[in-house]
Amino acid sequence: MGCHAAQPRHGGKQVDGMHMEGMAGAERSRAGVWLMVLLLHGVLGSWLLGQTLQPAATALPTSIAVQLLPTVAPLAPAVPRPVSPTRQPPRPLPALAQHAAARPPRAPAVLAATHAAAPAASTTAPAPALAGNADTRALPVSAEPAQAPQPTSSEPGFAADYLHNPAPGYPPASRRNGEEGRVLLRVRVSAAGQAEAVEVYHSSGFSRLDDAAREVVAGWRFIPARRGGSAIASSVIVPITFRLGH
Incomplete structure (x- = not known):
């Protein structure tokens, strides 16, 4: 019976040793798992870091090549040619300059302007044939009031065939x-084409x-006469010549 009592005590020690060994194995297994997890995290972090640094590496500027050229010997300075002295023109004598300055400039010739007795006209028209060898010729006419000529203006007329003068x-x-002669009449013509006054x-x-x-x-x-497309009053010189046939 004493043998049976001692066996249980030895069996408890074995169970405790096995339990301790099991716990130590579990701890080792847990440590290996954590080591694998850390390794995986390290690999993943390295890969992510390489992805973020790759665009920065591609953005670097292109390298510039520098080439050293051989040293060129400096050129010798050109020797200037001797310049021959130019001759100065002789100065004019003071007497000639004073003589030329003493001559007064000639005054331009002034032509005297002559004015015609009759006013100027832009157009002339032949007068109708007169009976008894009397003949008329158109003289220069002047429009009144006197104004600057305009492109659309015209002078009065009296020699048109349809007027039947x-x-x-x-x-x-x-x-x-045997009286003969030429008379000049100044006629004041209205805007309607009638003779208002004859002198x-x-x-x-x-x-x-x-x-x-007259x-x-x-x-x-x-x-x-017309100016700017409108009829205006004006004056005209009418010449009439009386001549006898011989």
């Missing part, structure tokens, strides 16, 4: 006495010839 008759007394601008030398011309021209029709 009659020629003055030759006075019988002047024909018998002797230059006499023929015979009152009968002047009166005959009476006929007072009934004439005229083409009024």
Whole structure:
């Protein structure tokens, strides 16, 4: 019976030793698992770090190659050629300069302007044929009021065929006495083309010839002057020549 009591005590010690060995093995296994986890984390961290650093490495600028050239010996300075002295032109004598300055400049010749008695005209028109060898020729005319000429202006006229202006008759007394001459009449023409006033601008030398011309021209029709497309009043010189046939 004493043998049976001692066996249980030895069996408990074996169980405790096995339990301790099991715990030590479990601790070793747990440590190996943690070591594997740490290794995996290290590998994963290295891979992620390589991915983040790769774009920075590609963004580096292109390298510039530097090449050393052989040293070139300095060129010898060019020796300037001797320049021959230029001759100075002789200075003019003071006497000649004073003589030239003493001559006064010639004054430009001034031409005296002559003014015609009759005003200038842009156009001339032939007068209708007169009976009794009396003849009229258009003289320069002037428009009133006097203004600067314009491109669209025109002077009055009296020699158009459609006006049917009659020629003055030759006075019988002047024909018998052999009176001849040329009279200039100044006619004030209205915007409607009628003679408002007729006066002797230059006499023929015979009152009968002047009166005959003035009476006929007072009934004439005229083409009024125009300025800017509108008819205006103006004056015109009408020449009438009385001449006997020989």
